Amino acid sequence: MSFGAFDRKKRAVELYHLKTFLAVAEEGRLSRASERLFISQPSVSAHVKALEEELGLGLFRRSSKGMRLTPEGEVLLEHAREALNAVQRITVKARSLRQDVRGKLRVALNTDSSFLRVSRLAALMGERHPQVELGLTLSVSGRIVESLRAGEVDAGFVFQENDPEDFEFLRLCSFRLLIMGPAAWRERIENADWEDLARLPWIWTPPPCLCYQLGEDMFKRRKLSLTKTIEADNEQVVNDLIMAGKGVSLVREDEALAAEAAGTMVRWEGGCVPQYAYLVYSHSRADDALLLALRSVVAEIWQDADVPVPCGAVCASPCADDPA
CATH class of the missing domain: 3.40.190.10 (Periplasmic binding protein-like II)
Structure with a gap:
């Protein structure tokens, strides 16, 4: 790429150029940067090109696998972050000065x-x-x-x-996630040990739902693997599937107790996952x-929320963070 013929008086580095540079560097692909910035892919490409021309440096190596920073791009990435953070600090300070x-x-x-x-x-x-x-x-x-x-x-x-x-x-x-199953499975669930529970069909969530990872650790510590049959990233969907008899899962305590009282779910008393x-x-x-x-x-x-209590004081049996 040649930058020598570019007239620098006609263009300057804009903030949106730096924002696009940062997004492409972190996402690794123009398409993902486009989705993150809510602009078209050609606009992302144009921003990168304009910034490279203004700086007189190639910032990325383009390939079928995506966009990789050049050594020069690696150096300038941190400066771009610093510049954007400085603008953010100016904005924050201006807001604090307003009445x-x-x-x-x-x-x-x-x-x-x-x-x-x-x-x-x-x-x-x-x-x-x-x-x-x-x-x-x-x-x-x-x-x-x-x-x-x-x-x-x-x-x-x-x-x-x-x-x-x-x-x-x-x-x-503070609250707890309880292990809940369909009311029709009462005998299976109430009499289950850890191995029996792991063999039941489980309704689970994608990895970004981190509290469920804690629940899975509860079984991993006992060298057990869950039988995951359905994945859903919405709590109401999970609850509906439990009540429909499709499997067991973790349910937030307030919802679990309400469902238990209504006779639509049954609780496994052997453990829970404490949460904040x-x-x-x-x-x-x-x-x-x-x-x-x-x-x-x-x-x-939230000033009237319950004072957090150690999980062992409220759980009938050891919770996810207690020793097995």
Whole structure:
């Protein structure tokens, strides 16, 4: 590629060039970067080309396997990150200097809105910060963390505390995941040991749903493998499949106990998975006025949550994090 004939007075490095450069470098393919940035693939390619011409350097090696950074691209990638972070800090500081809080706040939910008290969140945010537009999306904990890293959401609710150096976590409450099966399987489930339970058909979730990985570890520690027959990434779908007699799975405690009381599910008493719910956002945006407003409202909404209790005090038998 030749850069010598390019007239540098006609073009400058733009922020969107750097954002595209970062996305392509991290995703490895133009198509994935296009999906991440919500722009067309030709636009992604044009941004990369414009940046290479302005810098006078080739940033990527293109092949059938995707886009790989050149040695020069590797060096400049960190500078691009620093530049974008600097712009973010300027934006955050400007918001903190304003008397009002305004803007769009994108929040990812990892479970149903009732459990996360979303109606109260929306009401309080609207009352105290009427110039904040609240955008809500539904995902799973692992993907929410990925979306935070990619800048696709501003905050989210998750059931695990991962990467504390990169993120701020506000603990909201503790709860348990119980092992539940169809009511018609009562005798099979109530009399099951760990081996019997592992042989039953299981309804499971994709890897990004990290709390289920904890449940699987409960069996791995006993050198057992689960018989996974159905995969679903939605809790309501999982619950419906259990009640339809398709298998057993982990169910959030409040939903499990309600289903048990209604006679639609039966509980295995031999173990559970202790969990915490958190609000999470990037550590680099801890002073962002939008996120400070969100944290304040969420903390108030959850101030009456139960004080966490050690799992051994509430479980009939050892839980996932207890010794086998």
